[in-house]
Amino acid sequence: MRVRGGVIHCRCSKCFCLPSKRRIKKRPRVLTLLSLPEDVLFHILKWLPAEDILAIRAVHPHLKYLVDNHASVWASASFREMWPSPDNLKLFERAAESGNFEAAVKLGIAYLYNEGLSISDEGRAEVNGLKASRFFSLTERLNVNAAPFIWLFIRPPWSVSGSCCKAVVFESLKAECQFQKVHKGSILYCLGKVLSLFEDEEKRKEALEMFEASSNQGCLNSSYLLWESSQRTAMSDPGRYLQSLRKLRDYATKGCWEAQISLAKACGNGNQLGLEAKSSHEVVLQLFQASHPVSKKSIFTVQKGMNDTMRYILIDWLVEVATMKDFTSLCLHMTVECVDRYLKLRVVPRAKLQLLGIACMVICTRFISKEILTIREAVWLTDNTYKYEDLVRMMGEIISALEGKIRIPTLVDYKEVLVNVVPTERRTLHLYSFICELSLLYTSLSVYSPAHLAAAALLLAKLMHRQAHPWTSQLWECTGFFYEDLIPCVLSLHKKCFHDDAPKDYRQVSLTAVKQRFEDKRYEGIGQEKVMGYGQLCKLLGVKQEDTEPSSSLNVAEIQTFLNSPSGKRTKRRRENSIQEDRGSFVTTPTAELSSQEETLLGNFLDWSLDYCSGYEGDQESEGEKEGDG
Structure with missing residues (x-):
């Protein structure tokens, strides 16, 4: 023992004259659910x-x-x-x-x-x-x-x-x-x-x-619907018409989307509500500038087993159904938006992707169409892979997940406003619609807002038909998009919609439902029109053509059979070297993963098209009740 600095130091391990330097370990406090505030x-x-x-x-x-x-x-x-x-x-x-x-x-x-x-x-x-x-x-x-x-x-x-x-x-x-x-x-x-x-x-x-x-x-x-019903009468009297449009402006200001679209159309085509032309253009401008991109890439973060090609196949099939049932472009766009929003919110097993798609279409046709897709017909369109009750429950899941918000702004809404702003030739208008529907197939285009896509699609359609002054000062004033602002989107649209090869199914058959939809006479066969080359487009835009990589062909083994054929003979899907054979008892489950042996067996029997099937004349029963009710 010795003293140093007034402190006694003892080297004896048995000495208890000083406190031990050894620390007593405290037990860590366990945080339980009950201990939380x-x-x-x-x-x-x-x-x-x-x-x-x-x-x-x-x-x-x-x-x-x-x-x-x-x-x-x-x-x-x-x-x-x-x-x-x-x-x-x-x-x-x-x-x-x-x-x-x-x-x-x-x-x-x-x-x-x-x-x-x-x-x-x-x-x-x-x-x-x-x-x-x-x-x-x-x-x-x-x-x-x-x-x-x-x-x-x-x-x-x-x-x-x-x-x-x-x-x-x-x-x-x-x-x-x-x-x-x-x-x-x-x-x-x-x-x-x-x-x-x-x-x-x-x-x-x-x-x-x-x-x-x-x-x-x-x-x-309700206020907007009353305005809509009285519009025809009001148009015959200039004073009443002006008052009617002022009401419309009030409803639009309060947030009614349909009123905002109608107001923008009225301002775009020269009905200026008593305002100067510049003020009218500002009404349309506000609508377009309020549109923001909603990226869809997060879909593949939520849906771990899904990729761009699988989504493409699903949307392609929904286009076939819309063509067969003659549903509007707005109905189709709303359906796709509902599908994408749901996929961003909730995990969907691959076996239920087709169920989700057809359930969204049932909901959207009821919301905006006179003619609806009934539940029984929707089930039949999937080759009865799903049951009546499956579709009913999926409708409940969709409505609750989307919190009842079915109608949202779509590319079609902005397209209709632009068509009112500037006169468009009939064939160019068909090409414009064609490009807009093709854009539904590609998630990468969601980096642009719907308004930006609508403006770029119009510019692309005018360029492809070689129209002079394709982007006028009036279009710039109404949308806020400069010609140069639209060039990257125009190039992306052309590359995706016309330059890249369409994905193929597991039999190496190209999926081109949108193209076939626009081969109809009502669209003047615009889907068959020869398309301007990518190099020509670059010259017209005054930009240097970038080296484009050839589209990678998809491996047959990577394409899983996950859609069943909607039956009917109301579409023109054509296939090279395809012969419909008796399918017998071979029926696949949507999004079911098949073994290589099963794919070989089923390869000659499965057809995703709408043709070659028995005629079904529609659901004649009461839509809201199961068989036997009432």
Whole structure:
């Protein structure tokens, strides 16, 4: 022992005169779910799947108390890939009453189509209709971010004989509006939309009355429809017409997309609302400059087993269906946008990609078309690979995932505005439409906004038809896009749409549904027109031609059979050296991975085209009910 600096130092290990320098290790504090603050717990619980919330509830009395006594937990709970059934019905109902949009949507659809709830046949339409009405009404009250949409489920056709669940829902909602004094504007809009689709003049008159009442309740969509119905009468009187257009400007300012499009068309074609030409151009300019690119590359981050070629095949097939059923270009663009938005949100097994595509088309045709794609016909178009109930459930998943927002700005909307701004020759207009639909097939083009694509597609169409002054000062003033701004997009469009080889299916057959769609007489056979070369286009644009790599041919082994043929003889898809043989019992499952042996066996039997199939004249049953209902 020695003293140093006034401190006694002892070298003896057995000496206890000084405190030991050895530190006592403290046990690390274990962070458990129960140790978290309640605010953090709520944040975690609110975004869990419903099944996980129930599992956590059973862990500890405190967690049980939080789950049972706070409605906000169920209001945000996820019901992804869950469907109402007798076992979980109370859970769905509790969540819906707590403000859960997804639960309310699925309950309304489940009761309407009697899917998953096994209601007995006796009085089914009456019982299910009243319950569906309750949850559809709740859905619209919760639907604050999108236009009213429940009408698309109860729209015609209705059952021509006997009771009809759709009719029961309609009458129940109508009775609710008579007694309820608040929150009925969107319901009245939906009821008016249903009545406006009937041929009966009395029903249409009643529809206008409902739109009027709905508009008075503050429903912007009803106000726009009333404006649209009075437009023809207003056009005969200049004073009334000017007042009508001022109303339109008011609706557009409040955020109604259809009103914004109509206003831009009116300003673009010279109806200037009493404004100077410069001010009119600014109205169109604001619409175009508000458009932003929405990249679709994240699709392949969410969908691990999907690639550009698989998406191309799916969209190509949807184009075939749209051609066979004569659906509009807007319907097709909306369908593709719904598919892409869903793919960015939720993982879809390869075996259900075709189901997703056809379900989106069913929804979009109901939303904008007079003629719809019925559920039974949609199932038939997939060679009955899916069942009626599969499609019903997928519709519920799509509506809930997209939060009811079906109608969004598309390339077609901006195209129609541009066509109103400058006169366009008929064949150039067909070529313009052709380019716009071809652009749907390529995700890489999503780096440009829809407005930018629409402007570039118009410029490309005019250049390909060698029109003088393809991009005028008027187009620049209305869109805000300089000629030089559009060149990269024009080159990308031409390269993708006309220069690169189209992908091939596993039999090395090119997938060219859009080209065949525009070979029809109504488009003056524009799909068969000889296309300007890439080098010629570069010379016209005054840019140096870049060396382009030849398109890599796809390996047959990489192409998986994942689509079934929509049957029918209403398209002109032609194949070289293809002979339709009896398919016998060989039917594939969409997106099913086949072994090399199975591909060899099936190679000569499978056909994805719309031709060579039995004639199907359409679904004659009540669309909203299964066989035997009503």
